[in-house]
Amino acid sequence: MPKKYSIAGSAAPPRFQPVGKFVIERNEDECIHCGRCTLVCLHDVHKRRGDDPRFISEPVNYLCKGCFRCIQECPKEALTIKNNEEWLLLGDSYWTPETFGKIWYQAETGSIPVSGTGYTGPFSGEGFDSMWTDMSEIVRPTRDGIHGREYISTSVYIGRKAQMLTFDNKGKIKSPLPPTLSIPIPLIFDIIPFRFSKNVYESLVKAASFLGTFMIIDLDEWFNSKYQANLVPFFANLSKKMNQKLMFPEFEGVIKKCKMVEIAYDLEVLKVVEEIKRLKNEMIVSVRIPFGDSTNKIVEELAFAGVEVLHLCADVNGKVISSSDKNRFVKDGILDAHRLLVEHKIRDEVTLMLSGGIAMAEHVAKAIICGADVTAVDLPLLIALECRYCKRCQNGLSCPVELKALNSDYGAQRIINLMRAWRNQLLEVLGAMGLRDVRRLRGEVGRAILHEDIRHETFEKILRSEGVTNNIKSSN
Amino acid sequence: MCAAICPSGVHERKTGHNRVSKPRSYLCIGKECENNPLYCIDHCPRKALSIVQNQNYTSIGDSRWTREFILGTWKQAETGLPLQGLKYEIGSSGGGFDGLLFKFQKEGRTEAIEESAINTELELNKRDGRKISIKVPFYGGGMSFGSVGLKVMLARAKAAKAWGTFTCTGEGGYPDALKPYDDNMITQVATGLFGVSEDSIQRVKIVEFKYAQGAKPGLGGHLLGDKVTSEVARMREAVAGSSLFSPFPFHSVYSVEDHKKHVDWIREINPDALISVKVSTPSDIDMVAVGSYYAGAHIIHLDGSYGGTGAAPDIAKKNIAMPIEYAIPKVHEFLKEEGIRDKITVIASGGIRTAYDAAKAIALGSDGVVIGTSDLVALGCVRCGCCESNRGCPRGIATTDPELSEVISVEWGAQRLINLYAAWRSTLISILKQLGMQSITELVGRYDCLMNSEHTKGKDD
């Protein structure tokens, strides 16, 4: 059994007041500073002023849970509550305000989000929200990993698996083992969508190194640091440069230093792979393929040619790039690729990595169920650093959370906290399904409840029996 | 003037005061009042009153429990009268119960049925042995001492007794104060075996095995350390301040045979008790249901993933196991195929918010439902979701903290629940009447009474 892996968290409170869901307004003309609100609020929103305790200070809005208690108890009806406009404007339809709130909470505390009185969101949605994961009971056992009574492994391998072992007559392994890397969580850090100052990259790579995973990084951002062992340099346009004999002198140096590289897909990608393997045979090469209509063809071609890691990437919202069907979601894309490789009986010779749209812990589990070996995250890492995804930095404007001034140790801690919470949630999903190893989750579509299927099996069957196709407009 | 006419008591002149007190706006019923001859705005001689929607209210509710659902439940708990209107029938979660409407008959037979002749009674035992029926096709779900306070338990027990139905102790022991309500209590035997004793099992008519709960399927119960006060710990025979995990699964149950041993053990202690098996909704829920029947269960209680009252990880509530709306017909159909549907009672829970949801669940194939969150909302819960810590509940519900519990009283709580149940029963009766049915048992599995309310058919929304 491998050494028990666990991630230690430690509180990392936000540097800026996060955007909260509610705004509490105190009408200063009405308020008599009686302090009732400071007593009734269970979440420390209302406090007396430190410098002058005769007065009540501005409400700390982001802590408010919207329980209405202070509103009702204030003797002067001086308080009102409303939805925070700024909250509603956070992110977009995929990166919802709730997602931000949850990531911030996890990055601060390292704990998994827990709440009472049931689920509050929509019945189902698109993409990852159109499936549920299974659980075991009575007729098959579950695992209790959450409370640490049984160890559940979350580690995965990157690289090719040996199809079989051959032994010499002394019982030693004879067949050469293909190069593999092992990471303790099925997550690596992807290229982040915006360009940043060095301290941000440093936060990321410190976290990656602490966790024992890798971080893919644009070659331009490749920097000499003591964390190089955890970096995976990404090369774009490598084949063009090779054809024009423009190979830059550092190329060999970079190759020598790292265990894994990633290159962008193009028609001559195999030549590049060959060149890299010539320089360093035990190098793990990943090819970054944008999800699109021809993904399956590419996957087939590269897998048969012996490329060990195929990184399929969707856009930041998990939608496929360059496809005739704009709404195709990455989970369906990975499912197709996985099934194709299974059909060809070469599934275990490649590692499938998925990125794009991984916003919450459950997405990791669901991507794996749909056939990914590893997932790569991007935006949540930034959000953990308090980024609001306002894209001001992309337009040369100032960053509301001043990421330039971020201390990289603190930043790393926030990311570690987030990953800790994600891993623990993955353990919950695995435990509920009765699995003790995340690798057994891969491609277990039979243990997923797909919305289309279950609806077809139940609602559609029974509602159709009457030929009901009424399109009654509902009131929502 | 206004003080004299407002039928809802918004305006008031305290005895001995010259000036009218501040309007108690929360009592105002709003614009709906406009057509009322007593509308204060029309009557003020100096046009000094105006009415606006209180902006505070815009921040209540979410897509599952909409503002209308919460306010509507409060209103029913206050008045005991049913509510009408589409906004009370479907929420805005876009699927499941919110995607279904009743297909009421336009004319015909419905007039012929007297409301007083409509029967909402449900027999829970379809096997041999002692019959136990409930007057309304719903009962209260398990909420343990510790996760909620004693006052809430007592209020629920009183309401259950008043309506001839049951409520459940959950997994946290059986406080002695509940003794007078033994005939209306279900006690739970769950994985942690907290507070389970021979005595507690002999006291009740129904014993519930909790294998899993919908909100945290496969994860077991969980009472965070903060809520384990010394009182709670004594009841559970545990140590104060330490989190109590009710481990998952029953480590002695890995098959239907093991499960049968458990059932036999209970029957040994209390041969007359009905056995209810509470499970959540995995993909093989149909097999689980059949297995439970063969192990000797009288009731199979399906707990879907979207409901739940206590603290649960968000990831589990949203993602693990299927919503109850799909589990019910799956189980109903499978039990029919196996020829045992009429030998076991199917109860559904986990996301039953209103009487309409209850009726829809029954039409989808369950015999009755179990409610939890609606009870809490009736007691004033605003669903702020902070139930995980002992000093987190502003309404004094999900807490045993003496100071916070001050907020509610047992009598008040019981009356609110009695009112809510009355409103639910009236709603069910009116649904049955409009469907031309005499008894709630006729509605079971009548898919043909339901129709799709989704905007776009065949698309996820």
Ligand code: SF4
């Ligand atoms: S309860 Fe009302 S009046 Fe008293 S301090 Fe708070 S806001 Fe002011």
Ligand code: SF4
């Ligand atoms: S609404 Fe509740 S949580 Fe928010 S400030 Fe008032 S008392 Fe505190």
Ligand code: SF4
């Ligand atoms: S400017 Fe906005 S998008 Fe850019 S890093 Fe700052 S918060 Fe994030």
